[in-house]
Each structure stands twice: as structure tokens, then as C-alpha cells.
Amino acid sequence: MDPKLTLEEVDRDGAIAEALDKLTGGTRADFLRKAVVGGAATGAALASPALAQGRNTKKDIAILQFDLNLEYLQAAMYSEAERLRRLKPRTLEWARVVGANERGHVRAIRGLLGRDVVKSPKFNFRGVTEDDRVFTETATAFEDLTAALLKTQAAQVDSRNVLAALVSLHSVEARHAAWIRHIAGIVPAADAFDEPTSKARVVRLVDSTNFVTSRPRTKGRRRPKYTG
Amino acid sequence: MTRTRRSELGAALALAGVLIGVAVVVVLIEGSAGPSSAEPRLPPSPRSALAPRNVPLGPAPLAFWAPVRERVSARVSPTRSQSAGQVPRRTPEGTTNLVLVLGGAKRVGDRLWVEVRFPGAPDDARGWVPRSAVGGYTPVRTRLVVDRERLTATLERGRRRVFRARVGIGTASTPTPAGHFYVRNQLSRYRSPFYGPLAFGTSARSPGLSDWPAGGFVGIHGTNRPDLIPGRVSHGCIRMANADIVRLARLMPIGTLLTVR
Numbered sequence: 001m002d003p004k005l006t007l008e009e010v011d012r013d014g015a016i017a018e019a020l021d022k023l024t025g026g027t028r029a030d031f032l033r034k035a036v037v038g039g040a041a042t043g044a045a046l047a048s049p050a051l052a053q054g055r056n057t058k059k060d061i062a063i064l065q066f067d068l069n070l071e072y073l074q075a076a077m078y079s080e081a082e083r084l085r086r087l088k089p090r091t092l093e094w095a096r097v098v099g100a101n102e103r104g105h106v107r108a109i110r111g112l113l114g115r116d117v118v119k120s121p122k123f124n125f126r127g128v129t130e131d132d133r134v135f136t137e138t139a140t141a142f143e144d145l146t147a148a149l150l151k152t153q154a155a156q157v158d159s160r161n162v163l164a165a166l167v168s169l170h171s172v173e174a175r176h177a178a179w180i181r182h183i184a185g186i187v188p189a190a191d192a193f194d195e196p197t198s199k200a201r202v203v204r205l206v207d208s209t210n211f212v213t214s215r216p217r218t219k220g221r222r223r224p225k226y227t228g
Numbered sequence: 229m230t231r232t233r234r235s236e237l238g239a240a241l242a243l244a245g246v247l248i249g250v251a252v253v254v255v256l257i258e259g260s261a262g263p264s265s266a267e268p269r270l271p272p273s274p275r276s277a278l279a280p281r282n283v284p285l286g287p288a289p290l291a292f293w294a295p296v297r298e299r300v301s302a303r304v305s306p307t308r309s310q311s312a313g314q315v316p317r318r319t320p321e322g323t324t325n326l327v328l329v330l331g332g333a334k335r336v337g338d339r340l341w342v343e344v345r346f347p348g349a350p351d352d353a354r355g356w357v358p359r360s361a362v363g364g365y366t367p368v369r370t371r372l373v374v375d376r377e378r379l380t381a382t383l384e385r386g387r388r389r390v391f392r393a394r395v396g397i398g399t400a401s402t403p404t405p406a407g408h409f410y411v412r413n414q415l416s417r418y419r420s421p422f423y424g425p426l427a428f429g430t431s432a433r434s435p436g437l438s439d440w441p442a443g444g445f446v447g448i449h450g451t452n453r454p455d456l457i458p459g460r461v462s463h464g465c466i467r468m469a470n471a472d473i474v475r476l477a478r479l480m481p482i483g484t485l486l487t488v489r
Contacts, residue, residue: 103283124364216295226447
């Protein structure tokens with residue numbers, strides 16, 4: 001059993017590559033990069049309710065916006081898997097329980113950000129939610145990644161209340177990671193200590209999945225040619 | 229002697245009672261005062277800024293739609309190359325073409341295939357396309373039911389009716405086709421009073437009008453002749469009063485299922 005699994009390793013051994021890269025590539029997902037820039041920009045919005053109450057600093061808002069994008073991604077992926085019902089029963093049960101958690105995280109972070117909330121991107125999971133093996137490997141990578149990122153952010157936030165929030169998220173994400181690792185046949189806790197990960201690495205790895213896509217153009221202004 | 233002993237015992241009990249009372253008062257006072265200001269005090273535990281609660285998924289959607297990412301020939305089966313029809317990337321109105329996803333994907337070799345419904349003639353066609361040819365799935369939760377007998381259109385979300393209006397439908401020679409279809413696009417701000425302020429494109433085709441410009445697709449739109457509604461007056465399109473089509477546009481998302489009966 002492989003005691004560790006990261007998205008990079010998944011890509012290297014071809015697990016995600018097979019399911020994702022062989023499928024038609026789409027727009028490069030740069031939503032997290034946008035979130036970093038957008039976070040810095042919108043952080044200047046001192047009129048936000050949270051800031052007005054002296055709770056969130058610019059840095060904390062940027063961190064929460066970044067996390068919100070990751071939560072959007074996870075919640076959408078697990079929700080789609082639950083709706084499509086193409087996974088094995090125990091993976092589907094994981095998706096059902098963890099999806100409810102992630103949707104709760106989305107709602108809570110959105111509430112915390114108030115006017116600084118960022119909109120959810122559009123996702124295309126390219127069949128990952130319909131293939132048990134690829135779903136399990138991708139979910140393992142995402143949960144490991146999120147837990148590692150929250151560790152990094154915990155050392156960066158200004159507010160003790162936001163720190164407490166990140167810690168409460170972190171422990172749940174770590175449980176998700178352990179559970180999906182168990183399903184995937186990977187040792188849930190192979191090492192005595194976990195390493196944090198950088199935001200740049202998260203951006204790079206999520207980018208490589210091509211899950212974030214452009215919104216289809218479904219509205220137009222041309223004169224209709226319907227039969228009338 | 230007995231009286232002296234009794235008085236001594238009473239005095240001793242009274243003294244003991246007073247001492248116990250004093251001790252209790254001292255303990256209570258010290259307890260309420262807490263540690264002295266000279267001792268270090270721990271800060272209160274931080275209150276989490278989040279109060280996450282699980283959010284259930286909600287009711288199962290009626291269907292999923294997906295945008296077409298590349299023009300593709302749909303197959304009758306993933307393992308058979310026989311064509312079930314062409315699925316273009318764009319609609320005649322220039323918007324992204326949509327398909328309805330019918331079921332789960334099937335892996336054949338290293339390729340994933342998915343069964344979809346797409347505009348056919350006269351009813352929707354179905355076939356298999358590579359999963360990579362379509363984009364992300366969007367759940368559909370609404371259905372518009374057009375009743376050709378009663379000349380009504382009813383929008384349902386789950387079990388709730390959220391919209392109802394009288395409509396104009398096709399004449400006897402150019403009827404509105406019965407069947408199951410879906411809404412593909414929404415047009416507005418065009419210069420054509422005939423279609424009213426808003427028009428929805430559907431996957432339905434008007435039978436007998438295949439040579440109509442852009443393929444003879446049935447629309448749902450407003451009108452400049454509200455006096456003809458309700459009635460059997462159109463070339464197959466579903467017409468409604470302008471106020472109704474504007475109201476419908478606020479409630480009916482793209483991908484909504486359309487049932488004409």
C-alpha cells in the first residue's frame with residue numbers, strides 16, 4: 001500500500017491523467033489564482049459588514065475567499081457524485097456524508113465573508129464523478145491538499161476567531177482525508193507529522209485538473225427564427 | 229453539676245457554629261473572587277467565526293443538461309459506429325447547444341461515453357457521445373407543461389406549480405408537436421415585435437416545417453397580437469402575453485424540461 005498520495009503523484013502515475021487528460025482539455029482553470037488577486041483587491045472593501053465590525057482583516061478575507069473556492073470545488077464534485085449514483089456503495093456513502101459537510105462549509109464561509117463573498121465557478125468534472133477509482137483518487141488528493149493548506153493558513157490569519165474557524169475546518173477535512181484514504185486502501189495516518197502546503201502549489205495542482213470551466217453562452221440577442 | 233455541664237456544652241456548640249459560619253463565608257468570598265490579580269490568567273477560548281452545519285443535497289433533479297463542447301456525431305451505442313444524428317456545437321441562434329444527459333457514463337476502452345438526448349425530427353433523438361464532447365452537468369428542477377386542449381402553460385418546480393398562463397399554439401395544419409423536449413436558450417433585446425420582448429428556444433421542431441429558416445424549431449415567446457391568445461394561431465410556437473413571458477423568464481432556467489401534451 002502506498003502510504004502517501006498527492007495529486008502530483010496521482011498525475012504522475014496516470015490515474016487522473018487517464019481520466020482527465022485523455023478527455024478533451026478545456027479552459028485552464030485559474031479560478032484560484034483569480035481568487036488570490038481578487039481577494040487582495042476586494043480586501044480593500046473596508047465597507048464590508050465583517051470589517052466594519054472589526055472582525056476580518058484584508059488578509060483574512062483573502063484567505064477565506066481562497067478557501068471558499070476550494071470548498072465550492074469539493075462540494076460540487078461530491079454533490080454531483082451523489083446525484084449521479086455511479087460510484088460503489090461505500091464511496092457513494094462517503095460522497096453523501098462529506099458532500100453535506102462541504103456544502104455546510106460553503107454556507108458558513110459565505111456567511112462569514114458577507115459582501116466579500118466570491119461567486120462559484122462553473123465546473124466540469126469530466127467523468128470523474130462517474131468512475132469509482134478515479135473519483136476516489138481525486139478525492140483523496142483534494143482532501144489531503146485541503147488539510148495541508150489549512151495548516152499553512154492557520155499560521156497566517158490575523159483574527160483568533162478566523163483561526164478557530166480554520167482549526168475546526170481542518171480537523172473535519174483531516175477526517176475526510178483519513179476516511180477516503182481508508183476506502184482507497186491507503187494508510188490513513190502513515191507519518192507522525194503532516195507537512196503544510198503552499199497556496200501556489202494548491203493553485204498549480206487544482207489548475208492541472210481542468211475542472212474549472214467557462215460558463216456556456218445560453219442567452220443571445222439575435223432575432224429569433226423560431227416558427228412563430 | 230448537670231446544669232453547668234449543659235451550659236458549657238451549649239456554649240461550645242454555639243462557638244463551633246459561629247466558627248463554621250465564619251469559615252463558610254470566607255470560602256464563599258474567596259471562591260467568588262477567583263485568583264488574585266497577581267496570578268497569570270488564561271485568555272478566554274477563541275470563538276470560531278464559523279458555525280458549519282451539514283447541508284442536505286435536496287430533492288433529486290429531474291434531469292441534467294450539459295453544453296456541447298465540440299460538434300460530434302452521436303452513435304446508437306458506444307460500441308457501434310452507426311450514427312444516431314449530428315450534434316452541433318451551436319444553436320441556430322448562435323448560443324451554445326445543450327443536450328440532456330440520460331444516464332451514467334460507460335467506459336469502453338480508455339474512453340468514457342454518455343447517452344444524451346438532442347434535438348431531432350420530429351421528436352428528440354438519443355444517442356451516445358464521448359464524455360469529453362460535453363461540458364459540466366447542471367441539474368434540472370423545472371418542467372413546463374403545455375396543455376394543447378386547455379391552451380395553458382404550467383411551470384412546475386418539484387410538485388409545486390409556480391407559473392400558469394394561457395397560450396397560443398399551432399394551427400391544425402402547423403401543430404405544436406406533442407412530446408418531451410427541453411429549453412435550449414433565451415433571446416432578448418432583438419428587434420422584432422412579433423416575438424414580444426423575450427423568446428425561449430426549445431429542442432422541439434414543428435412537423436412539416438423542416439424547410440423553415442434555421443430548421444423550424446419551436447419557440448416560447450411573447451407576441452404583438454395578445455388578442456389571439458388563447459387560441460390555435462401559430463406555426464407551432466407557443467405564444468403568450470408579454471407580461472406572462474417576462475414573468476416566466478424570471479422563473480424558468482435554461483435546460484427546463486418541456487412536455488407538450
